[in-house]
Amino acid sequence: MRRKQIVQPSDPAAVATVVMRLYVAGGAPNSVQAIANLEAICQQHLKGNYQLEIVDVFEQPLRALADGVIVTPSLTKLSPLPAAQVVGNLSDQSKVLLALGLQGKTP
Template identity: 55%
Template sequence: MSRCDLFQFRLYVAGDALNSAQAVSNLTALCRAHLVDRHEIEVVDVFREPQRALADGIFMTPTLVKLAPSPTRRIVGTLSQTQPVMQALGLEAVGA
């Protein structure tokens, strides 16, 4: 994986629910630490855009979808356990 790859994230949150807020801050922290200047985060509030959640098949919140680089991955939860998240995103080697 090239270091120049742009990471596109979409984070589905449920309004101002606590776990959603935690997910947002966890993701931001992770990007700041490992993906400086090469990430995009789109936050989708399922309360505001339920049809979008429906179309995308989002049933659990918060859900993080990594759109790029492929393959797409989904991670549900607050993203509090950094190690599994890093592994799922394919970022293990980056930090090392």
């Protein structure tokens, strides 16, 4: 249940690529939901201009520990700065957009 680096080519001149990491707990319902919700957001708002790493805590627990993961699912925006963290199954889209700094960029 690990998906890594869904990299989509983008227009580098227009917007900086958003680099994100999503920590999930195997096939836990919230985690499955989070992946689906995030993919939908990316499709809708980033138009492929993003980089997403999905880390399965069940498989890499000590890495998750080192990264300070407490609850799952948990999304971290690594760049561009400022960094942001969102926890939950990302069902509240507006909050996710706000945290990712994508508010107002909706077409």
